Amino acid sequence: MGNxxxxxxxxxxxxxxxxxxxxxxxxxxxxxxxxxxxNKLSDDTKSIITDYTNDKISIEEYTDQxxxxxxxxxxxxxxxxxxxxxxxxxxxxxxxxxTSKTLGKKIMKIKLDSNNGELTLNQVxxxxxxxxxxxxxxxxxxxxxxxxxxxxxxxxxxxxMIYYFILFVSFFMIIFRKDNxxxxxxxxxxxxxxxxx
Numbered sequence: 001m002g003n004x005x006x007x008x009x010x011x012x013x014x015x016x017x018x019x020x021x022x023x024x025x026x027x028x029x030x031x032x033x034x035x036x037x038x039n040k041l042s043d044d045t046k047s048i049i050t051d052y053t054n055d056k057i058s059i060e061e062y063t064d065q066x067x068x069x070x071x072x073x074x075x076x077x078x079x080x081x082x083x084x085x086x087x088x089x090x091x092x093x094x095x096x097x098x099t100s101k102t103l104g105k106k107i108m109k110i111k112l113d114s115n116n117g118e119l120t121l122n123q124v125x126x127x128x129x130x131x132x133x134x135x136x137x138x139x140x141x142x143x144x145x146x147x148x149x150x151x152x153x154x155x156x157x158x159x160x161m162i163y164y165f166i167l168f169v170s171f172f173m174i175i176f177r178k179d180n181x182x183x184x185x186x187x188x189x190x191x192x193x194x195x196x197x
Contacts, residue, residue: 004175006110006174006180006192006194007171007174007175007180009108009109009110009194010108010110010174010180010192011171012104012107012108013102013104013105013107013108013110014104015104016103016104016107016108017091017092017102017103017104017105020091020103020104021084021087021088021091021092022084024087025080025083025084025087026080028083028087029077029079029080029083032079033076033077033079033080034076037072037076038073038076038077041069041072041073041076044065044069045066045069048062048065048066048069049062067149067150067153068149070153071149071152071153074140074144074152074156075144078141078144078145081137081140081141081144082141084133084134084137085134085137085138085141088128088132088133088134088137089125089128089134092124092127092128092132092134093121093124093125093128094121094124096112096124096128097119097120097121097124097125100112100113100119101195105192109194109195109196109197110192110193110194110195111192111193111195112124112127112190112191112192113190113191113192113193114189114190114191115181115185115189115190115191116189119190123188123189123190124188124190126187126188127184127185127187127188127190130166130183130184130187130188131166131167131170131182131184133163136159136160136162136163139155139159140155140156140159143155143156144156166183166184169182169183170182170183170184170185173186179191180192
């Protein structure tokens with residue numbers, strides 16, 4: 001099977017798994033979230049955008065107010081971030097180590113394998129921390145709890161840029177490398193291969 005076909009199988013498995021984890025975490029977090037406050041933050045965002053569009057506030061006021069709302073929203077969603085870390089390590093790490101697949105990989109008939117020898121728990125855990133944003137989510141949560149809002153916003157933006165860069169580079173590596181390995185696969189000495197079931 002060509003590089004392109006395996007890439008699309010991996011990409012679809014990634015989307016399926018991301019949807020599954022997000023749905024589970026939202027479902028579990030729902031009782032702990034303050035929906036009134038989240039709706040108010042959403043309404044405040046729309047109001048600020050409208051004010052800026054109508055030249056009622058300056059770009060500095062617009063940026064300051066949006067940054068404040070983003071910080072408040074991140075605090076409200078802290079439980080969701082914590083659940084993403086726990087669920088991600090359980091699903092992408094432990095479950096995938098035990099079965100060599102996630103549900104997305106199972107549907108797409110691919111599996112995770114070691115590039116040499118037997119797949120280890122350390123390989124799978126480290127891999128999921130990199131490619132499934134769990135390490136970045138953890139560091140982001142630490143900054144949210146212990147840093148000021150201005151430091152948190154800079155750290156969060158930087159972490160997201162690094163993660164998306166790794167994701168972008170990995171996607172291109174999977175497409176163009178003969179062995180279909182992304183940056184995370186090379187770092188963790190893993191590979192994704194086709195399987196019959």
